[in-house]
Amino acid sequence: MTEQQTPRRGRGRRPADEVRGEVLAAAGDLLLAEGMAGFTFERVSAISGASRTTLHKWWPSRGALAAEAYFRTVESTLAFPDTGDIAADLTEQLLAFVRLVTGTTAGRVIAELIGSSQTDPELAAAYREHYSAPRRALAVAAVEAARDRGQVRVDVDAEAVVDQLWGACYHRLLIPDQPLTEAFARTLVDQLVHGLRTREITPS
Amino acid sequence: MTEQQTPRRGRGRRPADEVRGEVLAAAGDLLLAEGMAGFTFERVSAISGASRTTLHKWWPSRGALAAEAYFRTVESTLAFPDTGDIAADLTEQLLAFVRLVTGTTAGRVIAELIGSSQTDPELAAAYREHYSAPRRALAVAAVEAARDRGQVRVDVDAEAVVDQLWGACYHRLLIPDQPLTEAFARTLVDQLVHGLRTREITPS
DNA sequence: CCTCGATGTGGACGCTGTGCCCATATAAAC
DNA sequence: GTTTATATGGGCACAGCGTCCACATCGAGG
Numbered sequence: 299m300t301e302q303q304t305p306r307r308g309r310g311r312r313p314a315d316e317v318r319g320e321v322l323a324a325a326g327d328l329l330l331a332e333g334m335a336g337f338t339f340e341r342v343s344a345i346s347g348a349s350r351t352t353l354h355k356w357w358p359s360r361g362a363l364a365a366e367a368y369f370r371t372v373e374s375t376l377a378f379p380d381t382g383d384i385a386a387d388l389t390e391q392l393l394a395f396v397r398l399v400t401g402t403t404a405g406r407v408i409a410e411l412i413g414s415s416q417t418d419p420e421l422a423a424a425y426r427e428h429y430s431a432p433r434r435a436l437a438v439a440a441v442e443a444a445r446d447r448g449q450v451r452v453d454v455d456a457e458a459v460v461d462q463l464w465g466a467c468y469h470r471l472l473i474p475d476q477p478l479t480e481a482f483a484r485t486l487v488d489q490l491v492h493g494l495r496t497r498e499i500t501p502s
Numbered sequence: 503m504t505e506q507q508t509p510r511r512g513r514g515r516r517p518a519d520e521v522r523g524e525v526l527a528a529a530g531d532l533l534l535a536e537g538m539a540g541f542t543f544e545r546v547s548a549i550s551g552a553s554r555t556t557l558h559k560w561w562p563s564r565g566a567l568a569a570e571a572y573f574r575t576v577e578s579t580l581a582f583p584d585t586g587d588i589a590a591d592l593t594e595q596l597l598a599f600v601r602l603v604t605g606t607t608a609g610r611v612i613a614e615l616i617g618s619s620q621t622d623p624e625l626a627a628a629y630r631e632h633y634s635a636p637r638r639a640l641a642v643a644a645v646e647a648a649r650d651r652g653q654v655r656v657d658v659d660a661e662a663v664v665d666q667l668w669g670a671c672y673h674r675l676l677i678p679d680q681p682l683t684e685a686f687a688r689t690l691v692d693q694l695v696h697g698l699r700t701r702e703i704t705p706s
Numbered sequence: 707c708c709t710c711g712a713t714g715t716g717g718a719c720g721c722t723g724t725g726c727c728c729a730t731a732t733a734a735a736c
Numbered sequence: 737g738t739t740t741a742t743a744t745g746g747g748c749a750c751a752g753c754g755t756c757c758a759c760a761t762c763g764a765g766g
Contacts, residue, residue: 317743335621340723349744354725409620412676416617417539430677450698455689457680458670459698462690465673466665472616472676473634476661485659486666493697494654494663521714544752553715558754 321346321353325367330403334410337364361414361421368407369428378436384444385491391437392463392483399471400478409471434460450491462490525550525557529571534607538614541568565618565625572611573632582640588648589695595641596667596687603675604682613675638664654695666694 324346329337339360343350357363379387399405415422434457441456463486470478528550533541543564547554561567583591603609619626638661645660667690674682 333621338723339725349746350724351726351745352743355742413617413620416614416676417537426677426679430679434679448700451700454698455686455693458686458689458693461670461673461680461686462666462694465670466662467669468677469665469669469672472620473630473672475630475634475638476665482659482662482665485662489659489662490666490694491698493699494658494695495697496652496655542752543754553717554753555716555755556714559713564753 317348317352318356321348321356321363322367322370325363326371329364329368329407330371333406334364334414339363357420359418359420361411361418362424364414365411365421365424365428368411372404376432376436378440380440380443382447384441384449385487387440388437388463388491389484389487392467392487393480395464395467396478396480396483399467405471412468412472434464437464459490463487521552521556522560525552525560525567526571526574529567530575533568533572533611534575537610538568538618543567561624563622563624565615565622566628568618569615569625569628569632572615576608580636580640582644584644584647586651588645588653589691591644592641592667592695593688593691596671596691597684599668599671600682600684600687603671609675616672616676638668641668663694667691 321342325337325342328342328345337360339350339353342348342363343353353363357366379390381387399408411421411425415425437460438456441450441454441459444450445452445454445456466486467478467483470476470482476482525546529541529546532546532549541564543554543557546552546567547557557567561570583594585591603612615625615629619629641664642660645654645658645663648654649656649658649660670690671682671687674680674686680686
């Protein structure tokens with residue numbers, strides 16, 4: 299992470315989008331490289347070449363900048379498969395999440411973003427609006443579709459299902475008492491779909 | 503939160519335990535009153551009367567101090583009822599957790615502690631060791647006891663169960679897309695115990 | 707009774723980051 | 737070409753950190 303990567307620039311106005319783009323790119327790099335710990339306006343300013351004043355003008359807090367930079371960097375595809383088998387679809391999506399979070403630096407960054415959002419309202423709002431809410435909505439829609447197909451019980455609380463699957467994974471991500479693995483993800487779906495009761499009639 | 507509550511004290515040695523006690527009391531007050539945002543060595547020093555040097559000597563990071571102060575302040579009783587009905591016991595404990603977290607300032611503080619622990623290894627270690635691990639162990643033991651009684655299926659993953667119940671609640675605490683309520687807690691237990699599948703034979 | 711080691715205290719140092727304020731330069735819009 | 741918008745450089749006071757040193761005082765051993 300070399301500081302001063304943008305050689306030097308004179309004063310004067312530059313296209314807003316150009317500046318924003320450079321800032322977000324620099325911020326994304328910094329975030330992936332050093333996490334929220336070393337992520338400051340100061341350093342983003344130094345790396346991107348933009349002045350601190352400019353950063354403050356566009357982003358109310360370092361968290362807000364970090365969130366936007368991160369979402370732009372990962373820009374993961376928002377899609378939820380619907381094969382007609384809700385258990386398979388949930389497993390698929392949950393596994394994708396686990397792989398993303400355990401395989402790359404993304405896991406640490408997401409955890410730190412959520413962490414910082416506890417004391418940064420701007421970040422919390424950005425995270426909810428641009429990340430968690432839309433993803434949550436997709437999963438909820440999938441479960442409700444399965445309910446309408448008669449695949450799960452009619453009184454299912456789809457929102458709670460999301461918490462019992464993804465929330466469980468976030469729990470292990472944020473409070474790593476136990477490891478977050480693919481096997482764990484499969485177990486989550488299995489235990490939730492079939493329940494914990496002793497199986498009288500083991501289904502196929 | 504009046505600064506300088508300890509009038510003034512001369513130099514010189516004082517009993518270690520006395521100093522530690524005063525510091526932890528002051529830190530606990532500050533934490534409950536202002537959360538992690540305003541929680542700094544500087545202010546704890548000003549309120550407790552102890553010098554910053556002393557704080558640094560005993561606690562490696564502000565997070566470590568916050569954690570110890572918080573656990574000492576709440577010192578909640580560690581007990582898990584065992585009535586023989588696992589569903590009832592889990593519901594009971596989960597409700598107690600929800601009430602603690604929603605009813606008092608404790609919820610915000612816990613959330614902020616977990617948040618800070620994402621970038622403070624000392625805090626993360628303290629939190630795991632003194633709080634999450636022992637509590638988790640109790641819940642796991644209860645589930646495994648139920649399994650041995652034949653109340654839940656033999657291949658149950660007790661650790662995963664904890665994540666699907668408490669993790670779900672932490673999810674709503676840390677990423678408040680949806681509210682954390684007592685009804686939610688009851689739903690969690692119900693959906694997990696009975697499963698999501700369409701009920702052919704509705705149990706009593 | 708006295709000396710000495712352990713340990714808290716006051717005070718200061720440089721450093722980083724914040725949030726804000728200018729004046730100035732320059733690109734874009736009219 | 738004139739005007740307007742906006743990025744820039746620089747400086748300010750402030751907060752907190754982490755560390756250092758000299759000093760005061762307590763407690764224990766002689």
